[in-house]
Amino acid sequence: MNSEQEDTAIRLQLLATRLLRLARSAHGKQGIGSAQYSALAVLYERGPISVVELARVERVAHPTMSRIVGGLEKLGAVERRMELQDRRQRQLVLTAPGRALYESISVNRVEAINTVLARMSAGAARELAEALAEAIRSMEQRD
Template sequence: MDDLELAEELRVSIGDFVRRVRVHDRMPPGQAAALGHLDRGGPLTIAELARREQVRHQSMTRTVNLLEGLGRVALRADDRDARQLLVAITAAGRAALDEERGQRAAAIARAMHDDLDESEREVLRRLPAIIRKLEP
């Protein structure tokens, strides 16, 4: 298998894996993605969230409004430009996101325990560091 074939096999298998893990999600993907951006990057404008998720501003506004209604984000004026609103994750939003991430991790851990032998689990232990080195 050459590098291009391996790259395609990795792309397909990682995509399939992500879809199988998302079966365990309880939070809608758009909400989880927005909370993830806010958790990693701090407060952002709706426009910046929309850019990062590659969705329309109006779609992200709906997502943010839903999250605000659930108490998972808070809106405040931007200190640099009072015309802009910043969206920040709340403690409740972080707790919901942590629970969602925990569900995913638990599902993966169960599958690793049930479906893989020790030598396969050893390969997986090295895999995160290897994948982090790839920057397409």
């Protein structure tokens, strides 16, 4: 890695941290952290999946995801349901309150990001979104 690329990587890491902090502030008094929000987002987008699959998607260890899911269960946002085909298996299901929680936080996050984007030109905002999408695709292909 050359010096300019390393400087850019360091700068992007710092910017990503600040952007995540901004997004987390949109959680308000909802009482969930970023990892829990991310798990809710996966369940919202994909529907019922196992803890093992959710851990794989989120790239965390199974015990870590079990703790995250346990917190969401205590909030009533997620429940485990028995698989009809294999009663030994459990699927995580987003409850109605969990769906409402995700949607509420998502709206707040979008508003926070829109505040930032409103200070940029439309072209710069579009370029930023495209560059981030390309970077994420590249990272996902690497794994």
